[in-house]
Amino acid sequence: MNIGTKLKEYGSKLLFPAIALFCALIAGFFIIGWFGGDPFKAYHHLFFGAFGTPTKFGETLVYVSPLILTGLGIGLAFRCGLFNIGVEGQFILGMIAAAWIGSSFTGLPAWIHIPLTMLAGILAGSIWGAIPGFLKARFGAHEVISSIMMNYMALHFTGYLVNYVLIEPPGSRPVTRMISDSAKLARFLPPSRAHLGILIALACLVLVYLFLWKTKWGFEIRAVGLNSEAARYAGINVTHNMVLAMAVSGALAGLAGALQIQGIQYRFNDLFGFPGYGLDGIAVALLGNNHPAGILFGALLFGAMNSGALEMQSVAGISKHLIGIMQAVIIFFVGADYLIKKIRAQRAVRSESLPAATPVSKEV
Amino acid sequence: MDWGFIMGIGAFVIASTLRAATPLIFAALGGVFSERSGVFNIGLEGIMLFSAFFGMYGSYLTNNPWLGVLLGTLVGGLVAAVHAFLSIELRANQTVSGVALNLMAVAGTNMLLVKFFHSVGQSPSVAKVADWQVPLLKDIPFLGDAIGNLNPLVYLALAMVALSSFFLFGTTTGLRIRSVGENPEAAATVGISIRKIRYLGVIASGLLGGLGGVFLSLGSMDLFKENMTAGRGFIALAAMISGKYNPVGAFFACLLFGFAEALEGQFQLLGMNVPTQFLHMLPYACTIILILGVVGKSVPPAADGIPYEGRK
Numbered sequence: 001m002n003i004g005t006k007l008k009e010y011g012s013k014l015l016f017p018a019i020a021l022f023c024a025l026i027a028g029f030f031i032i033g034w035f036g037g038d039p040f041k042a043y044h045h046l047f048f049g050a051f052g053t054p055t056k057f058g059e060t061l062v063y064v065s066p067l068i069l070t071g072l073g074i075g076l077a078f079r080c081g082l083f084n085i086g087v088e089g090q091f092i093l094g095m096i097a098a099a100w101i102g103s104s105f106t107g108l109p110a111w112i113h114i115p116l117t118m119l120a121g122i123l124a125g126s127i128w129g130a131i132p133g134f135l136k137a138r139f140g141a142h143e144v145i146s147s148i149m150m151n152y153m154a155l156h157f158t159g160y161l162v163n164y165v166l167i168e169p170p171g172s173r174p175v176t177r178m179i180s181d182s183a184k185l186a187r188f189l190p191p192s193r194a195h196l197g198i199l200i201a202l203a204c205l206v207l208v209y210l211f212l213w214k215t216k217w218g219f220e221i222r223a224v225g226l227n228s229e230a231a232r233y234a235g236i237n238v239t240h241n242m243v244l245a246m247a248v249s250g251a252l253a254g255l256a257g258a259l260q261i262q263g264i265q266y267r268f269n270d271l272f273g274f275p276g277y278g279l280d281g282i283a284v285a286l287l288g289n290n291h292p293a294g295i296l297f298g299a300l301l302f303g304a305m306n307s308g309a310l311e312m313q314s315v316a317g318i319s320k321h322l323i324g325i326m327q328a329v330i331i332f333f334v335g336a337d338y339l340i341k342k343i344r345a346q347r348a349v350r351s352e353s354l355p356a357a358t359p360v361s362k363e364v
Numbered sequence: 365m366d367w368g369f370i371m372g373i374g375a376f377v378i379a380s381t382l383r384a385a386t387p388l389i390f391a392a393l394g395g396v397f398s399e400r401s402g403v404f405n406i407g408l409e410g411i412m413l414f415s416a417f418f419g420m421y422g423s424y425l426t427n428n429p430w431l432g433v434l435l436g437t438l439v440g441g442l443v444a445a446v447h448a449f450l451s452i453e454l455r456a457n458q459t460v461s462g463v464a465l466n467l468m469a470v471a472g473t474n475m476l477l478v479k480f481f482h483s484v485g486q487s488p489s490v491a492k493v494a495d496w497q498v499p500l501l502k503d504i505p506f507l508g509d510a511i512g513n514l515n516p517l518v519y520l521a522l523a524m525v526a527l528s529s530f531f532l533f534g535t536t537t538g539l540r541i542r543s544v545g546e547n548p549e550a551a552a553t554v555g556i557s558i559r560k561i562r563y564l565g566v567i568a569s570g571l572l573g574g575l576g577g578v579f580l581s582l583g584s585m586d587l588f589k590e591n592m593t594a595g596r597g598f599i600a601l602a603a604m605i606s607g608k609y610n611p612v613g614a615f616f617a618c619l620l621f622g623f624a625e626a627l628e629g630q631f632q633l634l635g636m637n638v639p640t641q642f643l644h645m646l647p648y649a650c651t652i653i654l655i656l657g658v659v660g661k662s663v664p665p666a667a668d669g670i671p672y673e674g675r676k
Contacts, residue, residue, distance in 0.1 A: 141652070145601055148595065149648040152648040160639050331467065334460070335450065335461045
C-alpha cells in the first residue's frame with residue numbers, strides 16, 4: 001500500500017468522528033443560544049479553559065489520563081463483543097483499593113510502594129470486571145445489565161468500607177487515611193495537578209495495542225468479538241476469552257482509579273454519585289472506534305471538554321452539563337454510522353458499477 | 365411484639381413494596397413491548413428521567429398534577445420515538461443509542477432545572493397526585509391497610525399488567541408485535557409493516573416508561589431531583605428479562621425488587637442494626653441474582669436488538 005492510499009484510509013476513518021464532533025458543536029451552539037448565552041464566548045472559554053496556558057493544559061491532563069484508561073478498557077471489551085458499562089464501578093474499586101494499600105504501609109521505598117498501590121487498584125478493578133464477564137460466559141446474563149448493577153454495588157460497597165472499615169480516624173467524616181508519600185506520583189506543570197500518571201496511561205495505550213494486535217490472546221479476543229460462533233468453531237474458547245477481556249478491561253479501569261488516588265486525591269472520600277470517568281470512557285471508546293490511537297484522540301477531546309467546561313461555566317455562565325449533551329450527540333452519531341456507510345457504499349456502486357455488499361456495523 | 369404490631373408492619377411492607385415496584389412495573393411493561401417488537405431499549409432509564417422532569421414541570425405550570433402526568437408520559441413517548449428513529453431508520457446500534465439517550469437525560473434534565481428554576485439538583489415542590497382511599501376496600505381489616513390507600517398510579521400500574529398481557533397475547537396487533545420480534549422476515553412476507561410495528565412497540569415503551577418516571581416525581585415525591593431514577597430503568601429491564609419478556613412475569617420480578625427496596629426502611633423499624641449501605645445494595649444484588657436465570661432460562665425474542673435489513 002502506498003502512502004497516498006494509506007493517508008486516504010486514515011482520512012476516511014477520521015471523517016466520521018469529525019462529523020460527529022461538528023454536529024455536537026452545532027447542537028451545543030443552539031442550546032447555548034436558547035439559554036440566552038453567547039455561543040462564541042462559551043466556545044472560546046471552553047477552548048482556552050482547556051489549552052490557554054500550561055497550567056490549564058496541566059489541568060486538562062488531569063482529565064485525560066483516566067479517560068485514556070477507561071476508554072481503553074471499554075474499547076478492549078468492545079473488541080471482544082462485550083459492552084462493559086461497569087467501568088465506572090471498576091474505577092471506584094480501584095480507587096478504594098489504592099487508598100487502602102497506599103495508606104497501609106509506611107517506610108516502603110517508593111519504587112516498591114508506587115507499583116504495589118497500582119497493583120491493588122488493578123487487582124480490585126479486574127475482579128469487579130471479571131464478575132459480569134463470568135456471569136455472561138457461564139449463565140448468559142446480559143453484561144450490560146449486570147455491569148450496571150455492579151456499578152451501584154461498587155458505590156454502596158465502598159460507601160460501607162469508608163464509613164465503617166477504613167474510616168480514619170474513627171468517628172470523623174467518611175474518608176480514608178492519606179496515602180503515604182512513598183505511594184504518591186510526582187506532579188509537574190505546577191500549580192496544576194498534572195501528574196506522572198499520564199505517562200502510565202500512554203504506556204498502556206501502547207501495551208493494549210500490542211496485546212490486541214500482536215499476541216495470540218489479543219487475536220482470540222478480537223476473533224470472538226467479530227463472530228463468536230465462528231471463533232468457537234475455530235477452536236477458540238469463547239467463555240475463557242470473555243472473562244479475560246472483562247478482567248483486562250476492569251484492570252485498566254482499576255488502574256485509572258488507583259492513579260486518581262495516587263496523583264490527585266491522595267485519599268478516598270465517600271462518594272455521593274458516580275465520578276463519571278467510566279461513562280465518559282464509553283464515548284471516548286466509541287469515538288475512537290475502539291482503537292488505541294482513536295482512543296487517545298477521544299480522551300484528549302473529552303478531557304479538554306471536561307476541563308474547559310469549568311471555565312465556560314464560571315466565566316461564560318454556561319452550565320457544564322452542556323458537555324454531557326454534546327457527548328450524547330456525538331455518541332448518537334457514532335451509533336448511527338450506518339447512514340454514512342450506506343452513502344459511501346452507494347457511491348462505490350455508482351463509481352465502479354459493480355454490485356457491492358452493504359457493510360453494516362456489527363462491531364459492538 | 366404483639367400481633368397487631370406485626371400485622372401493622374406486614375401491611376406497611378406490602379404497601380411500600382407496591383409503591384416501590386410501581387415505577388419498575390411501568391418501565392418493565394414498556395420494555396416488554398419494545399423487546400417483543402425486536403428493539404432493545406436500554407434508554408428506558410433516560411426516558412424515565414426526562415418524564416420525571418416534565419411530569420414535575422407540567423404540574424408546576426398548571427398546578428394540576430394530572431396534566432403533569434400527561435405531559436411527562438407524552439415526553440416519554442417522544443424520547444422513545446427518537447430511539448425508534450435511530451434504531452429503525454438509521455439502523456443504529458441499539459445499545460449505543462440507548463446509552464446516548466441516558467447520557468442526554470442526565471445532562472439535559474440538569475440543564476433544564478437551571479433554565480427553568482435557576483436551581484441545581486432539585487426542583488421546588490409541586491402539586492402531587494394524591495393517594496386514593498378506595499371505599500369498601502380500605503375497610504377490610506388487614507388488606508385495607510395494605511392496598512386500600514394507595515396512589516392512583518399504583519392501581520393504574522396493576523391494571524396495565526393485565527391490559528398489556530391481554531393486548532400482547534389476545535389481540536391481532538399483539539400477535540403482530542410478537543411475530544416481528546421473533547421473525548421479521550416471515551412477518552414481512554405476510555404483509556406486516558416491520559417499521560410500523562417497531563415504532564408502535566418502542567413508542568409504547570416510551571409512554572409506559574414515561575408513566576414510571578412520572579410516578580417518581582409526582583406519585584412517590586412531589587419534586588424532581590437530579591438523577592432521581594437511580595438505575596430503576598435498568599432494574600426494570602432486568603425484571604423484564606427475568607420475567608421472560610412477559611408482562612405477568614415482569615410484574616412478579618418487579619414486586620421482588622420493590623420488596624427489596626421496601627425492606628430498606630423496615631430493618632431500622634424492627635431495630636436491626638444493618639449498615640444502610642448493604643440495604644441500598646439489596647435491589648441491585650437481587651437484580652444480578654435474578655438475571656442469572658434462577659427462574660429458568662429466559663430467551664429473548666429471536667430478532668431482539670438486530671436492525672431489520674430487508675425491504676420495509
